[in-house]
Amino acid sequence: MSTETTNPVRWIDICGLDELTPNVGTAALVAGEQVAIFLLPPAASGAESSPRPEIYAVGNHDPFGGANVISRGIVGDLNGEAMVASPLYKQHFRLADGHCLEDDRVRLPVWPIRVVEGRIEIGVASAE
Amino acid sequence: MNKSKLVVIGNGMVGHHFLTALAERGGKDQFAITVIGEEPHTAYDRVHLSEYFSGRTLEQLSLVEAGDFDQIELLLGDPATAIDRSKKVVTTAAGKSLAYDQLVLATGSYPFVPPVPGREREQCYVYRTIEDLDGIMAGAKRSRVGVVVGGGLLGLEAANALTNLGLEAHVVEFAPQLMGVQLDQGGGEMLRRKIEALGVTVHTGRNTKEIVDGSEHLHRMNFADGQSLETDLILFSAGIRPQDKLAAESGLVLGERGGIEIDDGCRTSDPDIYAIGECALWQGRIFGLVAPGYQMAKAAAEVLLGGEGRFRGADMSTKLKLLGVEVGSIGDAHGRTEGSYSYQFQDERSESYKRMVVSADGTTLLGAVLVGDTSAYDTLLQYALNGIELPDSPEALILPASSGGAEVGLGPDKLPATAQICSCHDVTKGAICEAMDNGCRDLASLKSVTKASTGCGGCAALLKSVFDAELVKRGIEVNTDICEHFGYTRQALFHLIQVEEIRSFDELIQKHGRGLGCEICKPAVASCLASCWNEYVLEPPHAGLQDTNDRFLANMQKDGTYSVVPRVAGGEITPDKLIVLGEVARDFGLYTKVTGGQRIDLFGARMEQLPQIWSRLIAAGFETGHAYAKSLRTVKSCVGSTWCRYGIDDSVGLAIELENRYKGLRSPHKLKMGVSGCTRECAEAQSKDVGVIATERGWNLYVCGNGGMKPRHTDLLATDLDRATLIRYIDRFLMFYVRTADRLQRTSVWFEGLEGGLDYLKAVVIDDQLGLGDELERQMQHLVETYACEWQRTLDDDAAARRFRAFVNTDDLDNGVVRVVERGQPRPATEQERRDLAVTSDN
Ligand code: SRM
Ligand SMILES: Cc1cc2nc3c(=O)[nH]c(=O)nc-3n(C[C@H](O)[C@H](O)[C@H](O)COP(=O)(O)OP(=O)(O)OC[C@H]3O[C@@H](n4cnc5c(N)ncnc54)[C@H](O)[C@@H]3O)c2cc1C
Ligand code: SF4
Ligand code: FES
Numbered sequence: 001m002s003t004e005t006t007n008p009v010r011w012i013d014i015c016g017l018d019e020l021t022p023n024v025g026t027a028a029l030v031a032g033e034q035v036a037i038f039l040l041p042p043a044a045s046g047a048e049s050s051p052r053p054e055i056y057a058v059g060n061h062d063p064f065g066g067a068n069v070i071s072r073g074i075v076g077d078l079n080g081e082a083m084v085a086s087p088l089y090k091q092h093f094r095l096a097d098g099h100c101l102e103d104d105r106v107r108l109p110v111w112p113i114r115v116v117e118g119r120i121e122i123g124v125a126s127a128e
Numbered sequence: 129m130n131k132s133k134l135v136v137i138g139n140g141m142v143g144h145h146f147l148t149a150l151a152e153r154g155g156k157d158q159f160a161i162t163v164i165g166e167e168p169h170t171a172y173d174r175v176h177l178s179e180y181f182s183g184r185t186l187e188q189l190s191l192v193e194a195g196d197f198d199q200i201e202l203l204l205g206d207p208a209t210a211i212d213r214s215k216k217v218v219t220t221a222a223g224k225s226l227a228y229d230q231l232v233l234a235t236g237s238y239p240f241v242p243p244v245p246g247r248e249r250e251q252c253y254v255y256r257t258i259e260d261l262d263g264i265m266a267g268a269k270r271s272r273v274g275v276v277v278g279g280g281l282l283g284l285e286a287a288n289a290l291t292n293l294g295l296e297a298h299v300v301e302f303a304p305q306l307m308g309v310q311l312d313q314g315g316g317e318m319l320r321r322k323i324e325a326l327g328v329t330v331h332t333g334r335n336t337k338e339i340v341d342g343s344e345h346l347h348r349m350n351f352a353d354g355q356s357l358e359t360d361l362i363l364f365s366a367g368i369r370p371q372d373k374l375a376a377e378s379g380l381v382l383g384e385r386g387g388i389e390i391d392d393g394c395r396t397s398d399p400d401i402y403a404i405g406e407c408a409l410w411q412g413r414i415f416g417l418v419a420p421g422y423q424m425a426k427a428a429a430e431v432l433l434g435g436e437g438r439f440r441g442a443d444m445s446t447k448l449k450l451l452g453v454e455v456g457s458i459g460d461a462h463g464r465t466e467g468s469y470s471y472q473f474q475d476e477r478s479e480s481y482k483r484m485v486v487s488a489d490g491t492t493l494l495g496a497v498l499v500g501d502t503s504a505y506d507t508l509l510q511y512a513l514n515g516i517e518l519p520d521s522p523e524a525l526i527l528p529a530s531s532g533g534a535e536v537g538l539g540p541d542k543l544p545a546t547a548q549i550c551s552c553h554d555v556t557k558g559a560i561c562e563a564m565d566n567g568c569r570d571l572a573s574l575k576s577v578t579k580a581s582t583g584c585g586g587c588a589a590l591l592k593s594v595f596d597a598e599l600v601k602r603g604i605e606v607n608t609d610i611c612e613h614f615g616y617t618r619q620a621l622f623h624l625i626q627v628e629e630i631r632s633f634d635e636l637i638q639k640h641g642r643g644l645g646c647e648i649c650k651p652a653v654a655s656c657l658a659s660c661w662n663e664y665v666l667e668p669p670h671a672g673l674q675d676t677n678d679r680f681l682a683n684m685q686k687d688g689t690y691s692v693v694p695r696v697a698g699g700e701i702t703p704d705k706l707i708v709l710g711e712v713a714r715d716f717g718l719y720t721k722v723t724g725g726q727r728i729d730l731f732g733a734r735m736e737q738l739p740q741i742w743s744r745l746i747a748a749g750f751e752t753g754h755a756y757a758k759s760l761r762t763v764k765s766c767v768g769s770t771w772c773r774y775g776i777d778d779s780v781g782l783a784i785e786l787e788n789r790y791k792g793l794r795s796p797h798k799l800k801m802g803v804s805g806c807t808r809e810c811a812e813a814q815s816k817d818v819g820v821i822a823t824e825r826g827w828n829l830y831v832c833g834n835g836g837m838k839p840r841h842t843d844l845l846a847t848d849l850d851r852a853t854l855i856r857y858i859d860r861f862l863m864f865y866v867r868t869a870d871r872l873q874r875t876s877v878w879f880e881g882l883e884g885g886l887d888y889l890k891a892v893v894i895d896d897q898l899g900l901g902d903e904l905e906r907q908m909q910h911l912v913e914t915y916a917c918e919w920q921r922t923l924d925d926d927a928a929a930r931r932f933r934a935f936v937n938t939d940d941l942d943n944g945v946v947r948v949v950e951r952g953q954p955r956p957a958t959e960q961e962r963r964d965l966a967v968t969s970d971n
Binding site: 013021027028074085088 | 183187188190193194612613634643644645646647649650651668671672673674675676679680684686687688934935936937938940942944959
């Protein structure tokens with residue numbers, strides 16, 4: 001598991017873009033890690049000026065509740081930053097970097113994610 | 129520039145607070161800092177140490193923030209062993225020598241273990257560090273019974289921890305009462321009763337003479353009075369002693385009973401050496417709490433930087449929850465002040481005890497003890513700390529509201545600017561007002577600017593009331609917006625949705641909101657949409673709005689699996705259906721329990737099992753029970769006239785009719801109803817949102833009751849109704865509530881805020897004074913007619929099963945779900961059991 005890595009990444013095919021529902025999280029198993037994937041609709045109401053990335057991949061494990069449930073949380077934004085709220089105890093995690101907004105010491109891992117020809121791909125560090 | 133050398137011994141809570149206080153004031157530019165710590169970890173939150181047992185990790189308990197140790201040399205796991213004051217050098221166990229110009233001692237304290245023969249036996253522990261807790265956890269696995277020696281604040285917390293670890297817990301206290309430091313005798317007695325009711329056995333007045341081999345358990349504790357107690361594990365929590373050995377050996381002045389003497393600037397008898405926290409003795413007192421330690425840390429940092437820092441003593445009042453029991457102690461709790469007298473109020477039924485100690489002239493509050501109900505704590509503390517003059521009948525401050533005790537509470541307006549609101553971070557009301565003058569307009573920013581309420585959290589309610597009062601004073605309206613995405617209340621949103629016939633969240637937020645939404649507004653809007661239009665809640669535009677449980681039409685459990693609760697209207701169920709429930713539970717390995725709502729809950733279903741389980745249940749004639757939704761849960765019934773020799777009418781029949789009528793109604797919060805066949809009230813209808821009781825002449829209708837956190841008895845809305853009128857009134861009542869209540873507001877709370885109270889409600893529901901009656905009935909009728917079982921709907925949808933898969937890209941299962949068997953049924957493994965299982969399966 002690795003984040004923000006400058007190592008070369010290996011892209012792993014996950015599913016079709018059409019298998020994701022906007023605003024509804026999806027879990028995937030990637031190289032043994034549970035990943036929560038979120039598709040946000042293209043910049044809602046008035047935010048055209050700041051085109052934000054629309055797909056995010058963060059850890060599915062809830063560090064507070066201890067269960068693998070982040071993909072089942074509600075997504076949205078707080079102060080303009082895209083976030084997901086844990087379904088168990090409602091802590092917020094920033095989707096961009098996984099940071100918990102209530103407790104800066106806690107963060108979810110994040111993965112690079114992209115769409116290639118209608119398929120979702122997640123990047124993992126290729127170094128063993 | 130040549131920096132002077134500063135060495136800090138101890139990286140506990142106070143030692144670390146000192147480092148941040150120093151850094152905030154630019155201290156890193158002036159000093160080259162070295163920190164010596166005995167523990168192998170950097171500072172962590174000892175106050176919340178017990179949460180380690182419930183799964184909080186060391187990382188989460190850590191007090192260290194990014195950058196704290198930049199430019200600081202840190203030696204961990206290597207205690208300082210000597211201070212040579214003439215050479216100004218500290219040596220460590222590993223043999224390092226560190227020269228200093230200034231030295232700070234923050235060595236804290238160590239647990240006192242009474243010199244009882246046998247105390248060094250195995251499975252004997254203390255309770256202070258992470259390592260202690262690791263030891264206790266391991267020991268608890270081999271144990272059934274655990275004893276805590278010491279019935280003070282920490283001892284009781286430790287007993288709670290043992291209970292949570294599954295042990296039969298005992299507390300052995302030498303003194304005749306519990307928490308003798310903070311509580312008077314009456315308070316101690318009440319606390320004991322409450323704690324014993326929770327299953328912890330309390331032995332007071334017991335002096336442990338020796339610990340020897342037991343016959344049933346590992347140890348036997350023999351007491352001086354000839355009694356004995358067998359146990360597998362012993363935890364000493366008999367007080368703390370200042371860790372002053374280093375100071376003593378280097379010749380610093382100590383108090384008679386230990387503790388390093390300091391002045392107001394936290395300087396010891398050697399002007400280049402400071403002491404702060406629990407190792408320090410100020411005016412003959414040791415402060416065993418973190419807040420005074422933080423104040424010392426701040427004072428020492430200021431003095432070191434040439435400022436005027438002063439430690440002026442600290443208030444030792446405390447409010448806490450021990451084993452779920454609320455306890456508060458303020459000032460002179462024992463009434464030791466000359467000439468003082470006291471008021472006491474004891475309620476044996478609700479088991480609460482309150483005492484106030486008042487000065488001889490009756491004008492000031494000197495101290496107080498609260499057990500079982502600490503709601504008066506904030507007010508009393510402010511009276512005591514600020515010497516505010518007491519009202520004419522001060523006893524009203526601790527009497528229940530019903531006897532005229534209300535309204536004497538101290539409004540935040542009455543507090544002087546010097547009143548301390550947050551003791552952890554020493555924030556006064558004046559500081560809060562200043563932050564608001566400088567632009568703080570919401571609680572979150574107020575907290576981050578002043579730090580108030582970011583310590584123990586005990587002052588949160590007080591902070592909010594000061595904040596609200598100050599907003600009003602500044603002519604700013606108290607913000608009732610549902611969240612940052614909508615400038616409206618739930619009621620207003622409901623109205624917009626209805627009047628403008630808005631059908632989706634996206635439409636609403638585009639027209640009336642901003643941003644993407646959040647976990648507050650999305651479920652609230654989903655509920656309003658469902659109350660108005662009753663569309664399937666998992667329709668794509670609605671699915672992402674649903675709260676945890678609605679999202680998969682089942683209640684999420686702590687390990688991410690779900691519970692399944694089919695509807696059993698009125699609690700009536702055929703033997704065949706009961707058998708099906710049993711078979712389904714058996715086939716899917718589910719834990720079964722009869723709920724408090726007269727039905728059966730099947731726990732532990734994996735997400736991907738839910739569709740299969742429900743197809744079995746639906747085939748057998750079951751439908752969803754909405755246990756996951758803010759909507760009608762159950763209509764509890766008694767057996768009624770069909771069987772009962774006292775029954776006046778058919779309570780089961782009516783309960784089933786009501787349950788079928790209102791099932792699926794999405795409302796601001798959950799709804800519960802009850803129907804009893806006669807006034808003996810076996811269905812407890814008077815504690816429900818809607819209660820109905822049979823009379824000789826029809827049905828009495830009761831509304832707005834509540835069990836749960838704050839129970840409330842219903843009010844009688846109408847008497848002797850025939851069935852048709854009864855149902856018409858309930859329709860109107862419910863729909864009126866759905867339209868006008870706040871999000872997550874039960875009918876009880878809604879009712880209490882309803883202007884005009886019961887008379888107004890009667891006017892709306894019975895006399896139809898708003899002329900809304902028809903409309904409310906029509907809206908309800910629409911919902912009744914469009915009802916569809918959500919699980920049936922889900923199974924009809926081919927795509928559904930795919931949505932319930934654990935992973936989108938494989939058929940693997942979530943490996944985070946681990947089960948063990950207890951009393952013949954599966955249950956989630958505890959953290960410890962998971963670790964054990966992982967070890968055995970690795971081998
Ligand atoms: C299963 C059950 C306990 C049991 O084993 O008996 C239960 C279980 C839960 N209750 Fe309850 N309550 C259950 C009967 C009750 C009762 C008794 C009753 O209904 O007669 C009460 C008090 C009566 C009342 O509500 O007025 C009750 C008062 C609460 C409360 C406090 C509500 C309040 O207004 O103070 C909550 C918390 C909340 O809703 O915010 C709660 C919340 C919960 C939740 C939903 C907590 C959660 O979010 O996980 C539990 C989930 C159950 C699950 O996973 O299936 N439960 N709960 C009972 C289910 C009844 C049913 O068949 O549907
Ligand atoms: C379970 C528990 C619950 C508590 N609950 C509360 C509460 O609710 N409210 C409250 O206000 N307080 C509470 N306390 C008390 C609170 O934790 C202490 O007041 C606080 O930790 C004191 O901080 P300190 O830095 O003085 O001591 P500590 O936090 O003990 O830190 C002292 C550090 O110095 C180190 N040290 C000692 N000697 C040496 C040496 N020679 N060389 C190097 N390092 C050394 C120690 O290893 C330790 O790490 C609780 C304590 C416990 C154990
Ligand atoms: S409430 Fe009355 S009718 Fe119902 S079971 Fe009790 S005694 Fe019988
Ligand atoms: S009193 Fe502890 S956080 Fe304010």
